[in-house]
Amino acid sequence: MFEYVEKINAQLLALATSQAPQITAAAEWFAHAIVHEHMIHAVGTGHSQMVAMELFTRASGLANVNTVLDDLVLSASGARRRYRAGERASGYSMGQI
Numbered sequence: 748m749f750e751y752v753e754k755i756n757a758q759l760l761a762l763a764t765s766q767a768p769q770i771t772a773a774a775e776w777f778a779h780a781i782v783h784e785h786m787i788h789a790v791g792t793g794h795s796q797m798v799a800m801e802l803f804t805r806a807s808g809l810a811n812v813n814t815v816l817d818d819l820v821l822s823a824s825g826a827r828r829r830y831r832a833g834e835r836a837s838g839y840s841m842g843q844i
Contacts, residue, residue, distance in 0.1 A: 781811065790815040 763770065780787050789799035789812055796816055803814040 781809065784811060787812045788815065789813070 777787060779785070787802065787809065789802045791797065791799040791814075799814040799816060802809065803812045
């Protein structure tokens with residue numbers, strides 16, 4: 748288990764180091780939006796939807812976050828079939844499948 752944790756920590760450190768300018772820029776954009784009461788629009792489909800969910804659906808989350816969530820993942824009926832089709836659809840946009 749400790750080997751796994753060490754490898755994950757090494758990956759996170761490498762990511763944080765290599766992406767530091769981008770992470771700082773994103774933090775500044777978010778801070779600016781929050782201070783100036785602008786909306787933060789978070790969009791995601793499939794697994795990338797988790798990022799939008801983290802910003803919006805947490806207790807005590809930011810009030811100025813608007814998520815555009817695809818019901819492809821949230822739908823209980825036919826989610827697996829629809830998700831697979833959506834993943835492979837060229838030019839896919841929410842609500843077309």
